[in-house]
Amino acid sequence: MRIGIGYDVHRLVEGRKLILGGVKIPYPKGLEGHSDADVLTHAICDALLGAAGERDLGEHFPDTDARYKEICSLELLKEVGGLLAGKGWTIENIDSVVVMETPKLNPFKQKIKEKICETLGLDSDRVNVKATTTEGLGYLGRSEAVASYAVCLLKKGDGFLF
Numbered sequence: 607m608r609i610g611i612g613y614d615v616h617r618l619v620e621g622r623k624l625i626l627g628g629v630k631i632p633y634p635k636g637l638e639g640h641s642d643a644d645v646l647t648h649a650i651c652d653a654l655l656g657a658a659g660e661r662d663l664g665e666h667f668p669d670t671d672a673r674y675k676e677i678c679s680l681e682l683l684k685e686v687g688g689l690l691a692g693k694g695w696t697i698e699n700i701d702s703v704v705v706m707e708t709p710k711l712n713p714f715k716q717k718i719k720e721k722i723c724e725t726l727g728l729d730s731d732r733v734n735v736k737a738t739t740t741e742g743l744g745y746l747g748r749s750e751a752v753a754s755y756a757v758c759l760l761k762k763g764d765g766f767l768f
């Protein structure tokens with residue numbers, strides 16, 4: 607078994623959609639980035655790549671590559687899932703936290719979880735999505751950015767889940 611950790615931050619700006627875990631969240635601002643800047647999905651990708659010893663998301667999908675401009679990050683997650691499956695890894699579980707002051711993520715957590723499970727071909731009890739704030743402290747507390755953490759456990763063996 608192998609564990610991995612992922613962390614990501616994107617700036618909240620005007621004129622962008624807010625996409626978290628592949629779900630569009632109604633909010634006047636969105637996350638800035640080369641792709642759709644889905645901070646949660648990026649953290650999950652990095653946790654998965656890390657556990658497999660496969661470097662990081664930026665190396666696999668460089669933000670200088672026009673192919674990834676505005677790309678839906680679930681497509682990147684799907685590729686990461688395929689890469690791991692190809693190397694014989696199965697995903698035991700993924701846990702994650704989104705850190706943001708506003709908007710409240712609670713109404714969207716279930717849908718986000720479903721999207722991630724669907725993308726990776728996992729049963730719904732293998733992925734968990736949590737949300738927290740920083741109680742108004744710092745750049746996250748001022749809603750200048752959204753951060754996300756993820757951890758995962760991979761297993762090598764039979765029964766591919768992808």
Ligand SMILES: [Zn+2]
Nearest residue numbers: 614643645648
């Ligand atoms: Zn990112």
